[in-house]
Amino acid sequence: SQTIHQWPATLVQPVGSPLSLECTVEGTSNPNLYWYRQAAGRGLQLLFYSVGIGQISSEVPQNLSASRPQDRQFILSSKKLLLSDSGFYLCAGQGITYNSPLHFGNGTRLTVT
Amino acid sequence: DAKTTQPNSMESNEEEPVHLPCNHSTISGTDYIHWYRQLPSQGPEYVIHGLTSNVNNRMASLAIAEDRKSSTLILHRATLRDAAVYYCIGGSNTGNQFYFGTGTSLTVIP
Numbered sequence: 001s002q003t004i005h006q007w008p009a010t011l012v013q014p015v016g017s018p019l020s021l022e023c024t025v026e027g028t029s030n031p032n033l034y035w036y037r038q039a040a041g042r043g044l045q046l047l048f049y050s051v052g053i054g055q056i057s058s059e060v061p062q063n064l065s066a067s068r069p070q071d072r073q074f075i076l077s078s079k080k081l082l083l084s085d086s087g088f089y090l091c092a093g094q095g096i097t098y099n100s101p102l103h104f105g106n107g108t109r110l111t112v113t
Numbered sequence: 114d115a116k117t118t119q120p121n122s123m124e125s126n127e128e129e130p131v132h133l134p135c136n137h138s139t140i141s142g143t144d145y146i147h148w149y150r151q152l153p154s155q156g157p158e159y160v161i162h163g164l165t166s167n168v169n170n171r172m173a174s175l176a177i178a179e180d181r182k183s184s185t186l187i188l189h190r191a192t193l194r195d196a197a198v199y200y201c202i203g204g205s206n207t208g209n210q211f212y213f214g215t216g217t218s219l220t221v222i223p
Contacts, residue, residue: 004156034211036213042215043200043213043214043215043216044157044200044213045213046210046211046212046213049210059210088154090156090157092156092157092211094211099145099162099164101147101149101159101162102147102149102157102159102211103159104156104157104158105156106155106156107154107155107156109154
């Protein structure tokens with residue numbers, strides 16, 4: 001089965017500082033990978049998804065970027081954080097089998113101060 | 114994207130069945146319907162998914178309308194551990210995009 005690893009669990013960063021969140025996948029090859037953000041008390045907003053190494057699709061124009069340097073590694077970055085970047089960031093993976101469900105990591109709670 | 118509509122909240126008594134509805138009128142013919150649930154401060158957990166036929170697993174049952182414009186997640190006997198936010202998704206397997214709505218917050222009353 002597929003396991004999604006995310007770290008850190010919590011992060012407090014000042015406005016204007018850079019960000020790098022890493023997600024790694026265990027248990028499957030060539031997964032589709034996703035980054036979501038969840039504001040407090042809200043639903044999940046799809047930020048980026050990737051179907052392969054170096055292939056990134058952005059859903060929402062924003063202060064963030066994503067990269068996939070390896071098959072099982074997905075990175076979310078920002079050069080300068082904004083207060084509005086605060087939220088709960090979730091990485092998810094999907095197996096290559098058609099209609100496979102998503103498996104989520106435990107998330108990173110980011111607070112920008 | 115395949116948008117979904119769910120009630121904001123529902124309540125159920127413990128040990129009773131729960132029917133969680135979802136409307137997905139814009140779903141395409143090849144999109145599967147997925148359900149996930151999320152406990153506070155955790156990532157969502159997969160519950161069940163299906164295309165056209167009703168589906169059952171150890172967690173729940175999924176009843177899909179014949180026109181596929183709506184579905185219902187059925188928890189046969191609600192427990193306190195079932196209290197969570199339940200999300201219905203009209204997943205896009207062709208586009209690889211899974212859009213979550215606001216979900217239904219289920220409260221289970223002891």
